[in-house]
Amino acid sequence: MSDGRNTANPSESPLFAYPASAAFKRVLPKNRIYAHARPSRRLQKRFTDEVAQIAWAYKLAPETIRLDARPDVPEIQVFAITLKDVAADAISEDILRCIDRAIGFPILFELLAGDRVQAVAAYKRPSEADSAKWVVGDYFASPWLSADADRSPLPVALDLAAMYRLLLSRVMPHPARDGESLKDHAERLGRIRQLESEREKLETKLGREKQFNRKVEINAEVRSLDAQLDELTG
Numbered sequence: 001m002s003d004g005r006n007t008a009n010p011s012e013s014p015l016f017a018y019p020a021s022a023a024f025k026r027v028l029p030k031n032r033i034y035a036h037a038r039p040s041r042r043l044q045k046r047f048t049d050e051v052a053q054i055a056w057a058y059k060l061a062p063e064t065i066r067l068d069a070r071p072d073v074p075e076i077q078v079f080a081i082t083l084k085d086v087a088a089d090a091i092s093e094d095i096l097r098c099i100d101r102a103i104g105f106p107i108l109f110e111l112l113a114g115d116r117v118q119a120v121a122a123y124k125r126p127s128e129a130d131s132a133k134w135v136v137g138d139y140f141a142s143p144w145l146s147a148d149a150d151r152s153p154l155p156v157a158l159d160l161a162a163m164y165r166l167l168l169s170r171v172m173p174h175p176a177r178d179g180e181s182l183k184d185h186a187e188r189l190g191r192i193r194q195l196e197s198e199r200e201k202l203e204t205k206l207g208r209e210k211q212f213n214r215k216v217e218i219n220a221e222v223r224s225l226d227a228q229l230d231e232l233t234g
Contacts, residue, residue, distance in 0.1 A: 015142075018060070055081075071131075082112045138186070
């Protein structure tokens with residue numbers, strides 16, 4: 001999972017002070033997730049090993065924050081996941097994806113590990129082929145913060161779709177471009193992540209390569225990736 005840093009709003013917290021009217025605060029049993037997502041036994045073991053508790057903390061909906069729903073964002077859920085290992089710096093992404101598959105709304109996660117908290121989310125949208133199904137993209141994460149860190153008020157938005165974009169942007173590592181849709185923004189960030197992974201592999205290969213000619217070829221590939229990354233992040 002990427003430890004994303006939002007370069008668009010470096011002084012704004014990725015944690016929000018959700019209004020009391022949106023409080024849901026119900027513990028969600030893991031077996032309810034299993035019933036809807038049907039995870040493998042291996043994934044169920046990860047839940048057991050990594051997750052102490054899943055709390056459905058807030059529900060952002062027309063009746064709770066007085067913003068109109070949109071077909072792609074009828075509600076926004078906030079889940080607080082308490083990790084068993086307080087020293088853990090991550091959670092298995094498969095666990096988050098399993099929860100996202102089980103819940104038919106966009107979700108913002110807050111991971112709790114002792115006195116630390118991390119905001120995590122993926123861009124989630126209805127499938128264009130089947131509106132009853134949801135497509136979950138790459139996950140983005142804030143740095144780990146103090147659990148008592150200052151929280152931002154909810155941003156001003158005209159509807160829940162606009163609210164979702166503003167909330168999700170806080171964990172995205174590069175800001176949206178002018179006129180860029182949330183879908184295009186998320187896809188561009190996914191491409192950046194893919195190219196960064198390819199670059200890391202080339203750097204590893206370069207460090208092991210002994211032949212001068214191959215080093216030159218690999219360096220050329222690295223420069224090509226750098227040019228693509230500059231274009232995507234500029």
